Structure formats: C-alpha cells, structure tokens
Amino acid sequence: MQAASAEKRVVVEPTPAALAARVADRFITRLRARTRSGRIAHVALTGGSMGGAVLRAVAENPRSADVDWSLVHFWWGDERFVPRGDADRNSLQSREALLDHIDVPAENVHEVAGPDSGLSLDESAAAYAAELARFATDENPWPTFAVCFLGVGPDGHIASLFPDRPEVTVTDAAVLPVRESPKPPPERVTLTRPVLNSSKRVWLVITGADKASALGLALAGASYTSVPAAGAKGRKRTVFFVDEAAASEVSPDLIDPAY
Template sequence: MTNDRRVLIHPDLDSLTGSVAARFLTKLIDILDEEDEAHIVLTGGTVGAATQRAIRDSSARDTVDWQRVHFWWGDERFLPAGHADRNDRQAREALLDSLNLPEANIHAFPTSDDVPDIAEAARVYARELAEWTKEGAIAPKFAITFLGVGPDGHVASLFPGRERYRSDPNTVIAVHDAPKPPPERLSLTMSVINSSDRVWMVLAGSDKASALGLALAGASINEVPVAGVQGRKRTVFFVDGAAARDVPEALIASTY
C-alpha cells in the first residue's frame, strides 16, 4: 500500500466537478483497456451529485463502454425505494439513467420496503459484495471509490466517536444512531474502502476546511474518520479553494 496522498485545488465548484469528471472518464477508459470490467463506488451529497452531473454532461461520456462498468455505493440511507434522500435515486437522476448501462450493473443497497430489518439489509449487501469478490480479497476490486467528507470528518456513514467501525470484521455495517437524519444507514466499513485501488474525495466549502486540515495533519481516526482513508494505489483530495484553507502547502499537487 502506498502512503501517497495529494490535494488538487480548484477555484470553484464548477471547475472542481468538471475537472473530476474529465479525470474520471479518462482514467476509466484506461482501466477498461487493461481490465474486463471496472467497479466504481459512488457517494451521495451535493458535491457528489454535482460531480455525477458533470460526468453525464461531458462530451467524452459516450466514449466509455458502460456495459463493462459496475456501480456500488459507499453508504445509503435506509429508506424506501425511490425516496428523494436515497443516494441511489440521486445518482440515477444525475448520471446513471443517462448511460447505456445494464440494470444488473447497478448494485444499490437494499431499501427499507424490500428488507424491513436493517441488520438483514447489511447482510444482503455483504452477500452481494461477496459474489463479486475474488478469492483472497475482502471486496470487489474497486477501481475508484468516490467519497464525500462531512464537516465533522465523517466519510460514508462512518462518524466520529465510533471506534468499533474501524476494526469491524464485516464488509457492511448497519448504523442505528447517525448524528444527522435519518439515523438508520448502511455503510461500507473502512477496511473495504481502503481495499480500493484509488480513493477520490471530492469536497467543497469552508465548512470542510477544518476536517481536511486535521486529516492531513494526522488526526485520530476515531475523532476524524477521513484521516483513516487510504487507497491502495492513490488517495486524492479534489477540493475547492475554500475547503483548502488549512491544507499544508507540501501536500498541494499541481497535477494528478
């Protein structure tokens, strides 16, 4: 595993999401030149959806063979199918419905009307992950995992002060007491996130600056979960100028 972390700063949200979209499409084409298929983990949130829309609107979008791309999620709100707050609905509207993508390639977390018990929902998603996991691995080979970062430093639905999540042996956890609504959520564990080849964190706004600065300065994972994120090959923070306020200059990269 490499310890290579880089921060790429963009002047505003539009340039941030446009740059990430362009890099994603270019990297995805490269990956598919070498692999039979690519597995991508999506995130929710305002910036996540804006990035997905930028991918959808890119002139390079249809150069990708989407038939060979699988989409997963880092976390999900345990709500009924089609609920406006579910990450999968937001991603479908922002991007997935515009792609030439088989429905079987969309691996959404279970909904509360399909699986009433959140603990069983976690087991269902864990089984689906296992079906796509090669022997000796803990999860599918995620080429790129997108993550947002909360003002408190949380990623996926791994919130501060919940140290047990760091060493949880499962691949998926049920969260019963999220500090922001809704309280019930499903999330990949940190070990699964860190099994990804590349982790791309996309964040914007001054409210994210403190968490980003603390993470890069070596804060406790228990207090600032994003500090524990580390992709196998590369970990990149794509940020706007406001979020980069507290980033050490030595970590700012001019290129990917």
C-alpha cells in the same frame, strides 16, 4: 508496504463547478482506459451535493461516450435506509445525475435494499455484504474498487462512519447497519474501512469553508477514530479534490498542481 504513489495528494480548483468538471474528466479517463482493455471496473459512489455534481459533470462530458459502461459496476459507500423513491437515497441521486443517462446494464447497479424491500436494517446490511461477496477477489470477500468516491462531513465523517462511533473501528465485517446516526436520517447501511481502503483509488471530494478544519485534520494525520477521513487511503492513490474555500488550511507543499 504501500508505494509512495499512494501518499495523499491534494488537488485544488477555484470553485465547486470547476472541481466537479476536473474530477469528472479524471474519472472518465480512468474508466476509458480500463474498459478499452476489456477489464471490469467496480466503482463506489457517494451522495451529497458534490457527489451529484461530479456525476452530472460526467453525464455532460462528451468523452463519457468513450467508456464501455457495460463493464462498469456501481456500488455505494453508504446508503440511507429509506424507501427506493425517497429523495434522501444516494442511489436515487446517482440515477438522476448519471445512471439513467448512460447505457449501463441494470444488473451492474448494486443498490442497498430499503425498508420497502421487506428487509430489516440488519437484513439489508447482510444482503449487501452477500452481493459484494459475489464479486470477491483472491484477497477479499468483496470487489476491489477501481475508484471509491467519498464525501467528507464538517465533522470528518466518511460514508456513514462517524467520529467516535463503534462502526469506524470494525474490521471483521464488510457492511454494517447504522442506527441513531448523528446526521439524519437515523438508519443507514455503510461499508467499513477495510472495504473502502482496499480500493485502488480513493478520491475524497470536498468543498466549502465548513470542511476546511476536517480537511486540515485529515491531512495532518489525526486519529481516524476521531476524524474518519484521516483513515481513508487507497492502495494506489489517495486524492483530496477540494475547492479553494475548503483548502484554506492546507499547506501549499501538499498541493499537487500536476495531478
């Protein structure tokens, strides 16, 4: 049974910029505490405008110098199957926002192979699963993420797990290829729910009025097959970081002003 502390919390900031700064500060605090004790921190990143905004806020925060980045490993919850230099790559966005500005070893950055690697979509997914397995834990054949960032689409999708698609229900694989994605580009590689939900902390970062309905459904306990965000839950913490526009359908008693 998960502890009560793993219950979903909602943190609201007035604007996307204020939200990015708050998430970045929490992220730095978490990584600083972990790396100061010499522990490795595995982190799963997300794409999208807020994924990039949070990482830029981390890069701009002077406290980021307190993190021992040599102990941090970066992964991605999903990736678009496009060449490495393509603007659609989540990893390219992450590099430009943060990774190129910190002293993180190249071997700590675990990118999904694109078509320019010579691998097919299925081979890329298999290779990413094998890379995850290099950092297996006693419990799972993948690393435990200290923090897993997730964006949420207006349809409630997370990573590349889209509503009412077979990928969202898979539990016997760590990584899946995705074809004919309802959101372009059509080919992607995604982590599965078991991997995402084995994270210690799942942080969903959501902005905009177009996300309000999906957020409301996720918090109301909708079916995760229809609203994948409803099935996202960290082992220790599950936090929805949202701006006021996205929070319009959130009950005030769910908002945690102290977190």
